[in-house]
Amino acid sequence: MLDYSVDEIKKVVREVLTELQEETIPIGISNRHIHLTEEHFQLLFPNEQIEPQKKLKQPGEYAAKQTLTIIGPKGSRENVRILGPLRKQSQVEISKTDARTLGINAPIRLSGNLKDAVEITLKSPAAEITIPAVIIAKRHIHMSFADLEKLHLTKGEIVSVKIETPERTTIFDDVELRPGEKYVLEMHVDTDEANAANIGPKTVGKIIHH
Numbered sequence: 001m002l003d004y005s006v007d008e009i010k011k012v013v014r015e016v017l018t019e020l021q022e023e024t025i026p027i028g029i030s031n032r033h034i035h036l037t038e039e040h041f042q043l044l045f046p047n048e049q050i051e052p053q054k055k056l057k058q059p060g061e062y063a064a065k066q067t068l069t070i071i072g073p074k075g076s077r078e079n080v081r082i083l084g085p086l087r088k089q090s091q092v093e094i095s096k097t098d099a100r101t102l103g104i105n106a107p108i109r110l111s112g113n114l115k116d117a118v119e120i121t122l123k124s125p126a127a128e129i130t131i132p133a134v135i136i137a138k139r140h141i142h143m144s145f146a147d148l149e150k151l152h153l154t155k156g157e158i159v160s161v162k163i164e165t166p167e168r169t170t171i172f173d174d175v176e177l178r179p180g181e182k183y184v185l186e187m188h189v190d191t192d193e194a195n196a197a198n199i200g201p202k203t204v205g206k207i208i209h210h
């Protein structure tokens, strides 16, 4: 029979617990939002600077003070937040529910991929522009390259994430990985996905390896 001291057992328990904790992924709910280019920002907010109002979890990213009204053929949504910093491409990310309200059929795309993105009108107190920029963001997990290794994943892999919540435990397939040097481990879902799975501010997910 093997003999372990109490200290040795404690050490093993601690290691197992740490490993389990490392494998849970915090979940961030993305509400509808807008990314703008410098050019589009200047058109909509002449002589203004983008003004950070609230830091987001991913380093350097923030919700700006400025908002816009987005207008589709069937409806509109007011006070849609602009997220900073400004980007090389303008992009409007909405939920499927928003798409229905606006009367548009937006494609599900990973942020940055504007293939078949749908036209939308963006309105500020100063101006109005119509650009092909609307997508429904594909769910994804931000992580550092160290996280990638720790979780035994490879770049480009598609994973499934189990999310345990009261009355609505859900497994999401088709989850993309977004590894990046400065990213912090966080899964992003939209408000439709969050509601479907009863996700709250403290909900975490777990990767089911494929």
Ligand SMILES: [Zn+2]
Residues within 6 Å of the ligand: 140, 142, 188
């Ligand atoms: Zn994201």
